[in-house]
Amino acid sequence: MYLHRHTAIHALPSHLKIIAAICFILVVVSTPVTQWGAFLAYFLWLFIVVKMAQIPFPTLFKRALIEIPFIFFAILMPFFGTGEKIQVGPFDLYREGLIAGSGIVVKGTLGVMTAIILSTSTTAREILRGLERLRLPVLMVQIASFMLRYVNVVNDEMERMKVARESRGFEATGVKSWKVLATAAGALFIRSYERGERVHLSMLSRGYKGVLPQEHQHKIKGSVWFIAMLYPLVAALIFITQLLIGTM
Amino acid sequence: MHIPDGFLDVQTSVIFTGLSAAGVAVALKGARSQLDEKTAPLAGLTAVFIFAVQMLNFPVAAGTSGHLIGGALAAILVGPWAATLALTIVLLMQAFLFADGGLTALGASTFNMAIVGVWAGYGTFLLIRKILPKKKTSIPVAAAIGGFISVPMAAISFTVQYAVGATATYSTTTVLGAMVGTHILIGIGEGLITGLTVSAVLASRSDLVYGWKNNTQKLEIRNA
Numbered sequence: 001m002y003l004h005r006h007t008a009i010h011a012l013p014s015h016l017k018i019i020a021a022i023c024f025i026l027v028v029v030s031t032p033v034t035q036w037g038a039f040l041a042y043f044l045w046l047f048i049v050v051k052m053a054q055i056p057f058p059t060l061f062k063r064a065l066i067e068i069p070f071i072f073f074a075i076l077m078p079f080f081g082t083g084e085k086i087q088v089g090p091f092d093l094y095r096e097g098l099i100a101g102s103g104i105v106v107k108g109t110l111g112v113m114t115a116i117i118l119s120t121s122t123t124a125r126e127i128l129r130g131l132e133r134l135r136l137p138v139l140m141v142q143i144a145s146f147m148l149r150y151v152n153v154v155n156d157e158m159e160r161m162k163v164a165r166e167s168r169g170f171e172a173t174g175v176k177s178w179k180v181l182a183t184a185a186g187a188l189f190i191r192s193y194e195r196g197e198r199v200h201l202s203m204l205s206r207g208y209k210g211v212l213p214q215e216h217q218h219k220i221k222g223s224v225w226f227i228a229m230l231y232p233l234v235a236a237l238i239f240i241t242q243l244l245i246g247t248m
Numbered sequence: 249m250h251i252p253d254g255f256l257d258v259q260t261s262v263i264f265t266g267l268s269a270a271g272v273a274v275a276l277k278g279a280r281s282q283l284d285e286k287t288a289p290l291a292g293l294t295a296v297f298i299f300a301v302q303m304l305n306f307p308v309a310a311g312t313s314g315h316l317i318g319g320a321l322a323a324i325l326v327g328p329w330a331a332t333l334a335l336t337i338v339l340l341m342q343a344f345l346f347a348d349g350g351l352t353a354l355g356a357s358t359f360n361m362a363i364v365g366v367w368a369g370y371g372t373f374l375l376i377r378k379i380l381p382k383k384k385t386s387i388p389v390a391a392a393i394g395g396f397i398s399v400p401m402a403a404i405s406f407t408v409q410y411a412v413g414a415t416a417t418y419s420t421t422t423v424l425g426a427m428v429g430t431h432i433l434i435g436i437g438e439g440l441i442t443g444l445t446v447s448a449v450l451a452s453r454s455d456l457v458y459g460w461k462n463n464t465q466k467l468e469i470r471n472a
Contacts, residue, residue, distance in 0.1 A: 001345050018344075025253045025352050029261075033415070066348050070252050077417055097417045104415060107254020108350065114253075115347035127344050139276055139288060144337045146292020147299065154296045158304065172307045175440075182441050185301050185316070186448025189325060192300075193456055196293030200286050209285070 001119045008227070009053040010121045013220055014130030016228035021118045023232035027239055028110045033103030038242035042110055045234050050113070053121045060116055067112045070104070077101035124148050133217065146199070154192055161187065250342065251357050251406075253350030260413025265355025271363040272336055278329030287330065294326050295334040299341070306441060314437050319361055320369025320398040321442045324391045324459040325449065328370040335362035356409050364405040369398030369442075373459055387450060387460050392443025399435030403427040 004010075009017075031038050050060055078093035078101050086095050119127070128148065132141045161184050170180060256264075279287045298318040305313040322331035336358050342348040349357050373394030380386035407427050411420040418426075450457055 022351055025350065026258060029254050029352060030258055063347060066346065067252050070250075070255070074416075080418065080422070083417075094417070100415055100417045104252070104255055107415075108252035111253025111350045111352070112347045115343065115351055119345050119347060124341075124345055131340075131344075137273075137276055139280070140272070140333065140337065140340075142288035143292045143295060143333055144341060146289055147295040147337055147341060150293060150296045151299060154293075154300045155303075158300050172305070174307055178306055178441060179444055181304060181306055182444030183448040185304060185441070185445045186452075188301060188304075189297050189445070189449055190453050190456060192293045192297040193290065193326075196290045197286075199293070200289040203289065 014126040015133040020231040027235040041238040074101040074104040250349030251353035257413040268358040275332035291330040295337045319365035320395040323370035327458040365402040368401035369394040372397040388443040388447035391446040392439040395442025396439030403431035
């Protein structure tokens with residue numbers, strides 16, 4: 001997920017990036033859907049940040065496709081609703097549904113893209129360290145770091161089991177092949193769990209007592225805080241400006 | 249069921265983040281007393297297993313396929329505490345690393361899948377295990393029913409969130425009907441796979457199945 005670049009955004013401390021991302025999304029979510037000018041400005045600002053982080057736009061859009069299932073939910077909304085109807089092209093749509101549906105798509109997209117900026121400009125390890133600084137319980141951080149460390153190992157194991165199945169002529173065709181696949185899932189569990197036990201024993205033999213060694217945390221300068229918080233601050237400014245224009 | 253940002257309003261997101269945080273705190277305590285200092289590696293590897301098994305495709309028909317959600321399965325295999333932790337971490341990583349599920353909706357998604365999904369599944373499993381004869385072969389059956397129930401229960405929990413604070417216009421009863429209807433179908437698949445997987449683990453390493461371990465007999469020494 002991570003793209004290695006040398007940009008100001010990559011260099012920011014990860015916990016500040018997480019705070020900034022969440023605050024930005026909170027501002028976006030709190031904006032009334034009818035303030036479409038504000039949403040245009042949010043997208044513009046987001047794209048500027050994407051550019052600054054040197055994330056290729058095709059990557060951004062490709063990864064944003066992950067929200068497709070929910071978009072269906074939103075797209076159907078103008079068709080099944082109640083209340084006032086309006087004519088859009090060949091379709092007879094419900095006004096309320098259209099507004100709410102487009103709101104979900106727009107806000108969801110801004111959220112997804114923000115998360116993509118975060119994860120392409122920050123290594124997984126750094127994100128975890130950031131969450132740790134934001135007081136995620138130590139045990140949760142440890143569980144997550146085990147997950148990160150072994151996710152490729154276990155995925156490879158699953159891939160090898162798939163190769164083994166297929167080289168014996170197995171082809172998953174329908175519900176009748178579920179027993180074989182479930183057996184594979186069971187085997188995968190046993191292998192994962194046994195690996196967990198081995199890892200635990202080797203940790204014990206290296207002197208593990210339930211806590212991992214902590215790294216020294218540097219103090220963050222005010223200017224760095226300010227730069228990181230620019231992301232939600234500009235969004236908040238857009239929000240306020242739009243409100244002022246709206247009332248004039 | 250990964251809720252995106254902007255689907256729930258801010259208050260609802262905050263409420264469910266609080267509820268999830270409380271649930272996870274309880275699970276942390278429970279897992280520590282069950283697994284002690286083994287919690288981190290074992291719950292971690294369970295999280296990896298759930299993450300991997302969600303990518304295993306089960307073909308249904310006509311080119312469609314589904315995958316396991318794994319809440320009930322994890323609860324039956326490693327116990328509900330560690331399962332809640334593992335599922336929470338999977339959701340957390342999916343949101344932060346893959347942008348799957350909104351960051352502000354993470355609390356709500358966690359509540360549905362890691363808390364309601366896991367505990368509804370495990371509770372049902374316990375209930376059915378009590379009813380069925382105390383035999384090893386009853387465990388996969390109870391697991392299947394637990395897996396089945398966990399999915400529509402998570403869907404109901406989603407509908408509650410929808411009713412409390414969704415920025416959408418479908419009526420709550422429509423959403424309830426559609427969500428529960430489709431998730432009963434998904435649940436049938438989840439239940440079957442959960443039961444089959446538990447039975448596969450029971451066959452080779454029954455000592456690893458938490459939901460069965462409680463019933464294992466003490467080693468008994470008999471005279472020749």
